[in-house]
Amino acid sequence: MESRSDARQRSDAQRNRERILEAALEELTRSADVPLSAIAKKAGVGQGTLYRHFPDREALVLEVHRQEVQQLVDGAAELLKVREPDQALREWMDRLARYATAKAGLGEALRQATSATGGPQKPGYSLVVGAIELLLRANDEAGTIRPEVTADDFVLAIAGIWQIDRQGDWQSRTARLLDIVMDGLRTGAPGPGKAT
Numbered sequence: 001m002e003s004r005s006d007a008r009q010r011s012d013a014q015r016n017r018e019r020i021l022e023a024a025l026e027e028l029t030r031s032a033d034v035p036l037s038a039i040a041k042k043a044g045v046g047q048g049t050l051y052r053h054f055p056d057r058e059a060l061v062l063e064v065h066r067q068e069v070q071q072l073v074d075g076a077a078e079l080l081k082v083r084e085p086d087q088a089l090r091e092w093m094d095r096l097a098r099y100a101t102a103k104a105g106l107g108e109a110l111r112q113a114t115s116a117t118g119g120p121q122k123p124g125y126s127l128v129v130g131a132i133e134l135l136l137r138a139n140d141e142a143g144t145i146r147p148e149v150t151a152d153d154f155v156l157a158i159a160g161i162w163q164i165d166r167q168g169d170w171q172s173r174t175a176r177l178l179d180i181v182m183d184g185l186r187t188g189a190p191g192p193g194k195a196t
Helices: 004-030 036-043 047-053 057-082 085-102 104-117 125-142 151-163 170-186
Strands: none
Touching: 004 036, 004 047, 004 057, 004 104, 036 047, 036 057, 057 085, 057 104, 057 125, 085 125, 085 151, 085 170, 125 151, 151 170
16 A cells, blocks of 8 residues: 555655646747756756756657647647637637747747657657647548548648747737638538538
């Protein structure tokens, strides 16, 4: 039987891990080259604690990215539960844009981590494509977007969000671009009850 001190130690370790990941996300978003010591300090843990959870910088960066991608992906199904399919798609597009635009430092840290480990150049990409396919399928079934839009079509259509300068008013430029894409997706939609 597990003792209370063992359970408390595991609970403390989990809280430390979560604090490290939160601090890493914040710091890596600002700068890809932030020292691990700065992340540990911001998380309120010692460097030894950080290294117990994440043996190297690459492991930490990949876990931060994995967690962010998972939240983005999970958001697609959650939105479909509470919004009409076209509204869910448009709101998810905003989330994707915030992820892509606001996490520039994390993106650079991820590029460094994957090149250092020889890992996949687009970790999590297939999960994001799966979320896109889920949203497109729901919209196709509801007749709210033009038929037969593929995930590849969608990614190419929104590729401009990665080109927007993050200085200044990137949020309104991004929203305008995504509204244009959404208008294009709706053009030619068969309408409710007429889906293919």
